[in-house]
Amino acid sequence: MMHLEQLPNQRTNERMVLFIRRHWIAPFQIFGIFIILLLLPVAIGYLFYDNFVIWMQQDVFGPLISLIVIMYFLCVWLFSFIEFTDYYLDTWIVTTERIINIEQKGLFNRTASELQLEAVQDVTSDVEGVFRTIFDYGDVIIQTAGELKHFHFKEIPHPEDIKERIIHIVDQDREQKELQGIRTTPKPRLVKTKTPE
Template sequence: MISKHQIPNQHAGEEIIFHIRRHWFIFFKIFLFFVLLSLVPVALYYLINQNMPILLDGNISYPLILILFLTYYLILLIALFTAWTETYLDVWTITTDRIISREQNGLFNRVVSELDLRRVQDVTAEQKGFFPTIFYYGDVYIQSAGEKERFVFEQIPQPYKIAKIIQQLDEKAKKNSLK
């Protein structure tokens, strides 16, 4: 189990600096999109009621419309849950020795990678667009000499601060390895 103070396979003397998740605004945008999609059946019901009210009085058509609307809402809830899972379960952990990336790709696909801080070659922070600038979130790219050439922290809060901390930890790790 991953906690704020402990991670699996934690090295002796390794301290967790912080865990990073996606910015809250990312899920807010997804949630808002699903709220708008949930209004589609309400609008359809209104249109049917205005243009073909006989459909809502039928013994077969009304239950059929109701089943279609409920099926739509069920699919919408499953899609919302999947989107939340993919967004919330992406976690990046920075410790004094390494960077651990845990990314959820769908409901049943999880990729866990780790990068030793001494292998970091370049750290880049990027903010693109209106909302990332206002809400101060963006991406951090970490170039490495390992198997996975590039680590990406997507849509995280305070990307420039995170990049600076990673650079400082990288310098400290490289100095300690020279001793």
């Protein structure tokens, strides 16, 4: 787990309030696709078993089919590894002063964005579908006044609770800055949570 000492540009008196990863159920979609892709050549081999045995005994087609099957399984494994890496390395951190969005995009591309709490305008939670409602996970979207128009926390657990906590943290930050005489943007609006009907 990441510790506050590892945060970029840590400020004095800044402390981590929330460390969020995607919900544990999210990789099951990846796992389901992985299983289907693994079983596909097995099913094809079973359907064409007689022809497959004849082809594998030939000098040219046997090694060629073996090579194609091996390459297929390597591609499936690579696809699954990239998707799982993307799932595991996506993190969102809320501190007493800012929100940090770290998103992995593929194996060699990572984007880290930072948002000051005073730039938060709206916070929305979105839970769509029966599956997400049952397992209580969804998205939280933070509208900003900065260059980046929104921060999107994808497939996180308890999105409604996290939305409320973020709004509370932003309100505390604004009150503290008002006491210090620092000008801030208006309070974030509570936006109704989307839930399936």
